[in-house]
Amino acid sequence: MLSKDRMTDNTKTFTELFSELEHYDEDKQRKKIGETNEIIDGMNEEEFESVFTEEPFNKMHEMIEEKKMSMENAILLLKHAGYSNVLKNVWDPCFNLSSLGKKFKKMAEEEEKKEKEKNKRLLIDLCECHIFLSCSFTPELLSICVPCLLNVALNKEENEEIQKEVDLALQPLSNIKYRNFKKELFFNEIKEIIKHHQEHHNLTQLAYQSAWQFLIDRFFKDKDLEIVIVNELHLAREAARELEELMKCIDWKKKEEEMSKEEAKEEFALMRRAKTCAIYFQCCTLWNEEFVKFINSIVQVYRAAKDNHRGISDWCIYSLRNAAKNRVAKVEDLLKSGAIDAVLEEIQQSTFKDKILRKYFHFFMNISERLKEIIDDEVEEAKRKEVKKKSFEKMEENGKRRLYH
Known part of the structure; x- marks a missing residue:
């Protein structure tokens, strides 16, 4: 755990509540865990990472073994810690390394x-605990957990309790990156889940985003599967x-630290969607x-976020830069959509760190290269037409000579 001089109010309260858990009976302990979970909700990323080291996981393993x-x-x-781990976008291997993580893996x-x-x-x-709290997975564990969670998520029964289970089963999947197993695996299942939501709107935003993130991470640079993502599942439209929708839920005049718990959740959902766009x-x-x-x-989103939510606006710029660089969007689309105007405005109004400034320059360098290609193509086309015209004139002239001779 943290040394006392590094503790915040949240980490101090969490540490005190956690250390007392072993002294309660099961019912009282469950109530105290509810209080502990409320403290976890109020933590920022740094606080969360500072308390969820190997130590509390090892301590929980000890408490389980000692009844x-x-x-x-x-x-x-x-599960609550895992859910917060996803919400706070923490990437830490401590659970894997802990005695509790090893016990859960063996049990599964x-x-x-x-x-x-x-x-x-x-x-x-x-499976939910392990995938929620881990950042690396063995093929053996994935072969158990992913089918298990997808099987829960494929339940189409219209029941409030079932829908909660479906939502919770999908959310850990965003932790599994494309490199962890063959990208073709589980394509039909995740496609079915996304299409069902598009027809019936049964998932929360976080669960739906998790399904999309799992899908996009699977199909890195695969043209056949890209066609499904774009034309059948309508990534851009969705x-x-x-x-x-998320833009309307956020008070953009507030800074991140001033937001309510619900506003922070909406902001995270928007941040994660912007990040997924950049990856795509x-x-x-x-x-x-x-x-x-x-x-x-x-x-x-970029224009709304640029003053008080630089994390979101940065991911938007990454998206625009990648779209220009990777030729997803046509130059005329970048003009129509206001992307070029937005980046120009930002450059004129702001002072940047070198890292931020490079992103804007990369955007315009890519636009410039593509405009040059268009101009070169037009010049080549003009030359081709001129050669064709002269060829026809030459043929016509030769034809007339033959006619008169």
Whole structure:
């Protein structure tokens, strides 16, 4: 845990509550875990990372082994910590390295091997905790957890409790990057989940975004699957709609530290969507008419966020830069959408750090290169037409000579 001089009010309260858990009976402990989870909600990324080191996970393992904490209560705390881990976009391997992480991995593997009396609920809980809280996974663990979570997420039963389970099963999947297993695996399942939501609107924004992030991370630079993402699942249309909806939920005059818990959640959802857009534009090139509105939505978010929410505005600039560099959007679309005007305005009004300034220069360098190509193509086309014209004139002249001789 943290030394006293580095503790904030949140980390101090969390440390005190956590250290007391082993002294309560199961019911009182569950109530105290509820209080602990409320403190976790109020933490920023730095506070969260500072308390969730190996130590508390090892301590929980010790409490479970000594019967001072039930597995149910441990999962209650871990799931909430995992959910916050995704919300706060923390990337830390401590759970993997802890004795509790190793125990959960072994339990999941043993539960999966059972042919009879398999505890499906326990397996789901173990998988959610592990994927929520981890940043690297063995192929063996993924082969257990991903099918397990997708199977939960594929449940189409219209029931409030079932829908909560569907949502929770999808959210950890955003932690699994494309390099972890073959990209073709689970394509049909995640496609079905996304299409079902588009028809029935059954998922929360975070769950829907997690499904998309899992999908895009799978299909890095795969042209065939890119066609499905763009033309069948309508990435640009869906992303534009989400960006516009989320924009309305945020008071852009407030700074990040002034936002309520609910506003912070909306801001995170917008940040994550902007980041996914940047990743898409980095690795894909397919374009259709829906991208004009998509680019315009990114520009609108950028303009709204640039004063008080630089994290969001930076991801918007990455998206625009990648779209220009990777030729997803046509130059005329970047003009129509206001992307070029927005970046010009920002350069004229602001003072930047070198890193930020380079992003803007990269954007205009890419636009400049593409305009030069267009001009070169037009010059070549003009030359081709001139040669063709002269050829016809020459042929016509030769024809007339033959006629008179």
